[in-house]
Amino acid sequence: MIGFIIRRVLAMIPVLFLVALITFFLMKQAKGGPFDQEKEVAPSTIALLNRKFGLDKPAWLNTAEFNNRMSADGPFAAVRGLFDSQFGNYMLNAVQGDLGPTYASKGTETVQDKIKQTFPISLRLGLISLTFALVVGFPLGILGALRQNTIFDYFSLIISTIGFSVPTFVTGLVLLLVMSKVFGVAPIKDPSVWEGFSMSYFPPAIILGLGTMAYITRLTRSSVLEVKRQDYIRTAKAKGLGDRVVILRHILRNSLIPVITILGPAVAGLVTGSFIIESVFRVPGIGSEFIGAIGSRDYSMIMGSTLFFSLLVALGNIMVDLSYGLIDPRIRNS
Amino acid sequence: MATASNVAGTNPAQAQEFTRPVRSLWSDAWMRLRRNRLAMASIIYLFLLALVAIFAPVIAPHSPSRPTTTELRERGVYRQAAWVVDEKNPKRSGIWKFPLGTDSAGGDVLSRLIYGTRVSMVVGFIPMIFTLSIGITIGLISGFAGGKLDSLLMRFTDIIFSLPDILFFIIVQTAFSQTAFGKTFNGLLLIFLSFSAVNWASVSRLVRGQVLSLKEKEFVEAAEAVGVRRGSILFRHILPNTLAPIIVAGAFIVPSAIVTEATLSFLGIGIQPDTNPNNPFPTSWGQMILEGKSAIDSQPWILIASAIAIASITIAFVALGDGLRDALDPRQ
Numbered sequence: 289m290i291g292f293i294i295r296r297v298l299a300m301i302p303v304l305f306l307v308a309l310i311t312f313f314l315m316k317q318a319k320g321g322p323f324d325q326e327k328e329v330a331p332s333t334i335a336l337l338n339r340k341f342g343l344d345k346p347a348w349l350n351t352a353e354f355n356n357r358m359s360a361d362g363p364f365a366a367v368r369g370l371f372d373s374q375f376g377n378y379m380l381n382a383v384q385g386d387l388g389p390t391y392a393s394k395g396t397e398t399v400q401d402k403i404k405q406t407f408p409i410s411l412r413l414g415l416i417s418l419t420f421a422l423v424v425g426f427p428l429g430i431l432g433a434l435r436q437n438t439i440f441d442y443f444s445l446i447i448s449t450i451g452f453s454v455p456t457f458v459t460g461l462v463l464l465l466v467m468s469k470v471f472g473v474a475p476i477k478d479p480s481v482w483e484g485f486s487m488s489y490f491p492p493a494i495i496l497g498l499g500t501m502a503y504i505t506r507l508t509r510s511s512v513l514e515v516k517r518q519d520y521i522r523t524a525k526a527k528g529l530g531d532r533v534v535i536l537r538h539i540l541r542n543s544l545i546p547v548i549t550i551l552g553p554a555v556a557g558l559v560t561g562s563f564i565i566e567s568v569f570r571v572p573g574i575g576s577e578f579i580g581a582i583g584s585r586d587y588s589m590i591m592g593s594t595l596f597f598s599l600l601v602a603l604g605n606i607m608v609d610l611s612y613g614l615i616d617p618r619i620r621n622s
Numbered sequence: 623m624a625t626a627s628n629v630a631g632t633n634p635a636q637a638q639e640f641t642r643p644v645r646s647l648w649s650d651a652w653m654r655l656r657r658n659r660l661a662m663a664s665i666i667y668l669f670l671l672a673l674v675a676i677f678a679p680v681i682a683p684h685s686p687s688r689p690t691t692t693e694l695r696e697r698g699v700y701r702q703a704a705w706v707v708d709e710k711n712p713k714r715s716g717i718w719k720f721p722l723g724t725d726s727a728g729g730d731v732l733s734r735l736i737y738g739t740r741v742s743m744v745v746g747f748i749p750m751i752f753t754l755s756i757g758i759t760i761g762l763i764s765g766f767a768g769g770k771l772d773s774l775l776m777r778f779t780d781i782i783f784s785l786p787d788i789l790f791f792i793i794v795q796t797a798f799s800q801t802a803f804g805k806t807f808n809g810l811l812l813i814f815l816s817f818s819a820v821n822w823a824s825v826s827r828l829v830r831g832q833v834l835s836l837k838e839k840e841f842v843e844a845a846e847a848v849g850v851r852r853g854s855i856l857f858r859h860i861l862p863n864t865l866a867p868i869i870v871a872g873a874f875i876v877p878s879a880i881v882t883e884a885t886l887s888f889l890g891i892g893i894q895p896d897t898n899p900n901n902p903f904p905t906s907w908g909q910m911i912l913e914g915k916s917a918i919d920s921q922p923w924i925l926i927a928s929a930i931a932i933a934s935i936t937i938a939f940v941a942l943g944d945g946l947r948d949a950l951d952p953r954q
Contacts, residue, residue, distance in 0.1 A: 302781065303780075306781055306785075310790070311793055314793050314796075315797060318800070449940060450933070453877055453936040453940035455885055457911065458932050458933055464918065468918070559786070564788075567889070582792060585796075597786050598786055
């Protein structure tokens with residue numbers, strides 16, 4: 289088990305490195321630097337800012353520094369010199385948990401500070417929507433499958449097809465429209481409501497969880513339908529077990545496994561889906577921060593939050609893989 | 623496939639008879655699909671949308687782009703939908719000349735909606751073809767070759783698979799949208815490429831799995847025993863048998879590509895709006911939603927109309943995908 293965890297954590301490293309590499313490469317392709325918006329800034333000031341953020345160094349490999357140190361300090365120092373580049377320094381700092389200063393704040397705030405400030409809000413939003421998705425999706429799927437081709441089944445099918453196919457920003461905006469036109473609820477302007485758990489989280493959380501809920505419903509439904517036809521269910525019924533025992537102990541337990549498999553992608557979907565929902569409902573979470581960073585071309589913030597999102601997604605997948613073993617002894621033993 | 627489905631299609635009574643023409647997997651699947659009412663309704667709806675997309679210039683009552691100054695007097699800024707009467711500001715009341723009202727530039731919402739169909743159709747199908755081609759090629763090679771090449775390709779696939787895709791798209795759009803390459807076809811080409819660059823991974827996993835299990839089947843062994851060449855085994859025996867799951871996967875790629883484009887355009891980094899009246903892709907539904915969001919109080923119909931458009935096209939594609947899956951996989 290511990291060996292498995294270690295292997296999976298090590299396997300995360302190339303993925304995260306590749307994400308950093310791709311993101312950094314793409315950011316370098318974008319036209320215009322982060323300090324271009326201020327038209328009045330003198331070139332000397334820009335040069336100063338660039339030096340402060342290490343942007344005066346080569347992007348990938350610092351061959352000049354390599355040659356310097358090679359002749360002066362020997363090969364070890366030279367290798368360090370080779371990586372004294374924008375990417376090299378970024379990665380070295382990132383490994384130590386330092387994602388660098390945000391460009392937007394001119395270096396007074398670091399990316400990790402911003403993440404620490406805004407992530408709890410997104411986390412609360414994500415937890416509520418995951419709970420919603422599980423609490424609604426699971427029973428809806430079971431009900432649909434157990435009462436196949438009845439009104440319950442059609443209801444669960446309609447809800448899940450809509451939730452599965454319609455993008456969240458559409459459902460979110462429709463909900464906002466209904467809230468303001470029909471119920472007269474004004475959009476939230478005061479940011480302090482997001483500091484603790486509050487009712488304001490529910491509309492965005494439900495919309496965010498809608499897709500996951502629908503996916504869970506669809507999967508649970510087909511999984512229960514498949515298990516229902518297995519021989520061991522007929523055996524259980526034949527030996528006179530009551531409906532309740534057959535459903536709870538035999539059907540549900542066995543149909544849970546495929547549902548767990550999608551929780552990894554589901555968590556990933558909640559994480560990456562949050563920035564669209566956050567911008568629709570004006571939730572000041574890490575997603576809004578990311579969208580803002582794109583608007584202002586704050587590259588360090590984009591880099592930092594992309595890495596952070598990827599780490600979350602990768603961790604989510606590992607947790608799901610671990611949970612298989614806990615639920616299904618067949619996987620644990622293989 | 624065509625002849626068999628014609629037999630089933632033109633003469634259903636004959637298909638019911640005890641002696642009937644030989645039915646292939648495909649005509650069987652077609653029969654099952656025809657019985658699925660939701661899927662058939664979706665096919666008809668999507669076919670109509672395709673016609674709307676092709677004949678947009680004929681159907682649209684007005685030009686989707688910015689009107690001339692004389693037209694603007696009539697169109698106004700934010701005219702409401704035709705049946706809405708604005709008592710405070712009669713200039714904003716709806717008239718039937720513009721059934722769904724006009725936007726903040728005086729553009730006719732209905733005409734924009736009609737032209738927007740084009741983007742959704744193109745952005746659904748072309749990336750699907752790209753994605754399937756890459757995914758099938760890599761999956762076939764990986765599954766058929768096995769060994770070192772297989773594990774190398776699969777390691778690569780795993781890494782691509784674990785990229786958070788929408789994040790990747792956003793970053794690609796930010797990086798390239800201002801370059802000449804990013805502006806080709808209003809930015810459509812960039813969306814096609816970035817979407818396919820990530821989404822092939824799930825297709826290649828699927829195809830590889832299929833190839834691995836088909837490779838062990840008796841008919842492949844038989845073909846090998848008779849001395850059929852490896853290439854023919856791959857293309858004549860294995861590939862046709864993987865087609866059913868590939869078609870289902872393809873049917874679900876279309877709505878996800880449509881949603882991706884709409885999401886990116888909604889974030890303001892997708893398709894670039896064009897006021898040139900000769901541009902075949904002047905607007906997209908995602909963009910209209912973005913505009914509708916800021917005009918949510920003054921002209922709610924921009925938002926409502928485009929929301930219905932996106933919701934119905936994605937629901938139709940998903941229902942079609944569900945129908946295809948049920949039809950092609952008799953085990954369900």
